[in-house]
Amino acid sequence: EAEVAQSPRYKITEKSQAVAFWCDPISGHATLYWYRQILGQGPELLVQFQDESVVDDSQLPKDRFSAERLKGVDSTLKIQPAELGDSAMYLCASGLGGANTGELFFGEGSRLTVL
């Protein structure tokens, strides 16, 4: 069964360091999403891609976060410099887009701890 792949599963870093997360969506899925989930809360959208284009990055802290999906397939989310408040689970999800009735498929997430 096709799954959304994410790496690393766990990352511990010191504040002011750079960190990057990678996501490989399900093959053929046009839309890709990065969500941030703080412990005990619901996921919040950081960025949404349609193929290689950004559709929504209104909640992405652009002074320190960047995201790209250069060939419209896999994606990288980068944080530089990391801050203590960035400690969270970073979830990647993908979907068919277009006429899709809304189901998103999630990866297992990348848990970031900033010390």
Place this chain on the structure above:
Amino acid sequence: AQTVTQSQPEMSVQEAETVTLSCTYDTSENNYYLFWYKQPPSRQMILVIRQEAYKQQNATENRFSVNFQKAAKSFSLKISDSQLGDTAMYFCAFMRKGAQKLVFGQGTRLTINP
């Protein structure tokens, strides 16, 4: 902007019991979808059930069913004959038709006890 509210941070029931999780939402849209997603401990989030707002009939998936009250903007999830494997965080989510992005509630942590 749409908001989704889950007022029960935690719930706990005995195996085989029925449990209902609550969700309310706020939107001015007329065409949208509502979802319940399940996030087991250390596992990925998966879709439990989906409801299309224009359908009056409540969605069902085996032991899972919803009570969709569009006028009241309420969307509760009922789990019948609960099983240990139902232990998870449950998130209610909203998607405006055509927007292709989910807005999540805060989640309800459900524990099924043996």
